[in-house]
Amino acid sequence: MVDKPPRLRTLLVSSPAPRFQQTRFQRRIAQVSSSLEGWATNPWRRLSLSLIVLLVSFGIGGGLGAITGALSYFDQLSALFCVLALELAARCRPWLLKRPKDQRLGLQLLDMARIGLLYGLLLDGFKLQ
8 A cells, every 4th residue: 555645644634524615506506596596585375375375286286196095006105105205395394494584495394395285185185085
């Protein structure tokens, strides 16, 4: 084994992790999120966007519950999917709470999606009883 010179060894040890170049896709995602934040500064737009997310997730939860309840084939797998989705959303919430108050649109949309999915599943659970 060849020992490296001391200068090179200190450069290798003290250098920070390499920063990767941002791709065009990453820049677009950042632009879209900032433009959505800017668009939703109007309270009525923010409310309508939250309501759309709530209703879409309610429909997904209701459809998932109805389809798996009627088929009785993927009950355990769909329950696992729903629990994982709700848990991941709950785990992402503290990270989103660290943002400033004027940049919490993602948190509000995530909360609406969680509520809609859970209510959709509960409503179909009561219908199938």
